[in-house]
Amino acid sequence: MEKGKVFYRLYNYLWGALDWVFPPNCGGCDVQGERFCQECTDSIRFVQAPMCDICGRPLEHSGKCIYCAGKVPHYDSMRSIAAFDGPIRAAIHKLKYQNDQGLGEILACMLIKAGCELNWQIDLVIPIPLSASRLKERGYNQSGLLAFPLALYFGIKYAPYACWRVRDTKPQVELSAYERWENVADAFQADNKLVEGKRILIIDDVTTTGATIDASSLALRTAGANRIYCLTLARSVYTNASMMTNE
Ligand SMILES: [Zn+2]
Ligand SMILES: [Zn+2]
Secondary structure, X not given: OXXXXXXXXXXHHHHHHHHHHOXXXXXXXXXXXXXXXXXXXXXXXXXXXXEEOOOOOEXXXXXXXXXXXXXXXXXXXXXXXXXXXXXXHHHHHHXXXXXXXXXXXXXXXXXXXXXXXXXXXXXXXXXXXOOHXXXXXXXXXXXXXXXXXXXXXXXXXXXXXXXXXXXXXXXXXXXXXXXXXXXHOOOEEEOHHHHOOOEEEEEEEEEOOXXXXXXXXXXHHHOOOOEEEEEEEEEOOOOOHHHEEOO
C-alpha cells in the first residue's frame, strides 16, 4: 500500500474508534449507529453529464454555460458531487454548525471517489479558508475536514495556510447572488512561495454562485498557481431534476 493510503487508513480507523466510543447519529436522518447511513447514501442525487466544461453546472448539452461564456472563471475546472438538498444538505449543516466533525471524514469518501474518476494531476490541496475570527469561533474549518482525508488518500500535500482571507466577509448564506460576488471580491490572498507553478485543488463544502471559489482562485492565480481545479461536495443551483441521478 502507498504511504499516503496508509495514513488515510489510520485516519479512517481513528474515526472508526471514536464511533465505537461515541456511537454516532446519521448526519442525514439522525438514525443511530452510523455517521451517514446507507439509506441516506442511496437517496443522494448526484450531478451527471452533460455539464459546463468549466464550472460543472448541469446543462442540456456539453460546452460552456452562459456564465462561463460571458466571463471565464479564474479556475480551470470545477466539479460538484451532489445536489444541495435532502440528507447531504442536512449533513453539511451539521458539519458546519453543529460541531459534527466526524462527518468530514465520511463525506470526504465521495470527494475521493470523484477524484479517482477525474484523475486531475494535483500538487497541493487547499480548503477554502475561513476568516480568522470565524475559525476561532467555530474551532475548525469544515472544508479542511473534507480536504485533509482526500489529501492523505492521494498522498498530496495538504496546504491549509497557502490561501487566507484578508478581511472578514458576511456569511454568503445571508446574501443575494450579486451581493455574494461583492462580498468576497478581493477577500483572499495566497502565498506565492507555496503555490507558484503548482497545480492546485481547492475543496469546499457547497457551491452556490461560485463567487467564493472564483475569488480564492484569483488570489491563487495572482500568486502564480499553474492550474486550479475545484471540487465541492454539493451545488445549490439545481432547478432541473432531469439533470440529476441517484445512480
Ligand atoms: Zn441517514
Ligand atoms: Zn460554466
